[in-house]
Amino acid sequence: MLELISLTKQFGTKTAVERASFKVDHPMMIGIIGRSGAGKSTLLRMLNRLSDSTDGRIVFQGNDITRLKGSSRRHWQSRCAMIFQQFNLVPRMDVVSNVLHGTLNQRSTLSTMFNLYPQADIHRAIEILDRLGIAEQAPKRAEALSGGQQQRVAIARALMQDPAIILADEPIASLDPMNAQIVMQSLRDIHEQDNRMVIANLHTLDTARRYCDRVIGMRDGRIVFDGTPEQLSTNVARDIYGADASFSEAATSTQIDTLDRETARLLEEAKAEALV
Numbered sequence: 001m002l003e004l005i006s007l008t009k010q011f012g013t014k015t016a017v018e019r020a021s022f023k024v025d026h027p028m029m030i031g032i033i034g035r036s037g038a039g040k041s042t043l044l045r046m047l048n049r050l051s052d053s054t055d056g057r058i059v060f061q062g063n064d065i066t067r068l069k070g071s072s073r074r075h076w077q078s079r080c081a082m083i084f085q086q087f088n089l090v091p092r093m094d095v096v097s098n099v100l101h102g103t104l105n106q107r108s109t110l111s112t113m114f115n116l117y118p119q120a121d122i123h124r125a126i127e128i129l130d131r132l133g134i135a136e137q138a139p140k141r142a143e144a145l146s147g148g149q150q151q152r153v154a155i156a157r158a159l160m161q162d163p164a165i166i167l168a169d170e171p172i173a174s175l176d177p178m179n180a181q182i183v184m185q186s187l188r189d190i191h192e193q194d195n196r197m198v199i200a201n202l203h204t205l206d207t208a209r210r211y212c213d214r215v216i217g218m219r220d221g222r223i224v225f226d227g228t229p230e231q232l233s234t235n236v237a238r239d240i241y242g243a244d245a246s247f248s249e250a251a252t253s254t255q256i257d258t259l260d261r262e263t264a265r266l267l268e269e270a271k272a273e274a275l276v
């Protein structure tokens with residue numbers, strides 16, 4: 001249903017993504033891992049057509065989406081909704097209005113200007129918030145919510161678009177371990193219950209292993225691993241991260257049952273050192 005064929009992105013002389021190819025036959029949850037600068041965000045941005053590829057193709061359900069323009073490009077962008085590390089909500093706007101923003105592509109300029117939403121959309125927004133366990137936050141300003149709640153609002157906004165694919169660029173990188181798990185479980189539930197594809201850039205191995213059906217590892221712009229969580233051994237991980245023998249898996253862990261915040265901070269430091 002989704003195929004990337006030799007997708008490449010150059011920024012001047014820098015090749016951020018080099019001939020990335022993979023094929024997805026049915027909706028699944030995919031984690032993309034790799035060290036900082038490996039090309040994960042660039043890959044996701046090309047998929048969503050936020051950024052144009054330099055070469056190669058993206059094919060979804062038989063349609064080449066690589067060169068879509070204007071309204072067809074916007075239509076594709078609502079078919080593959082994107083969520084970001086920093087949530088990208090309008091902080092002073094209430095939660096439900098933020099969620100309704102997910103329908104912007106489908107509404108006229110006039111109704112957008114006057115913030116007019118059909119009653120059915122408002123009900124749907126509340127239903128989605130309820131499903132994500134945050135319906136009672138609906139009237140509050142987005143900025144009044146915790147990070148984990150804000151990310152769930154961003155997921156709700158994405159769901160308003162009824163997307164076939166949800167692309168998540170480091171969705172839990174700004175969250176504490178507890179909220180990280182809640183957000184990852186929400187994405188997993190959305191995949192399982194709605195049969196939507198989820199592709200998430202993740203910076204921790206254990207998260208990829210725990211929540212994803214398939215893991216893609218990137219190094220220096222190339223896909224160097226594509227397999228199941230079981231196939232993602234420590235040696236493979238070491239290869240993806242380009243770390244030497246001192247590479248420690250624990251340094252990429254966010255499990256709340258084993259970590260408190262201080263330990264997590266120390267491990268983050270250890271991870272940074274291992275990757276230098």
Ligand SMILES: Nc1ncnc2c1ncn2[C@@H]1O[C@H](COP(=O)(O)OP(=O)(O)OP(=O)(O)O)[C@@H](O)[C@H]1O
Pocket residue numbers: 011014015016034035036037038039040041042043
């Ligand atoms: N707009 C840009 N202009 C020039 N170079 C860029 C641009 N965006 C990304 N790059 C470069 O492309 C490479 C891949 O960056 P990218 O952000 O995709 O990596 P990443 O794996 O997502 O890293 P991180 O986890 O830090 O976000 C990096 O070397 C980066 O400096």
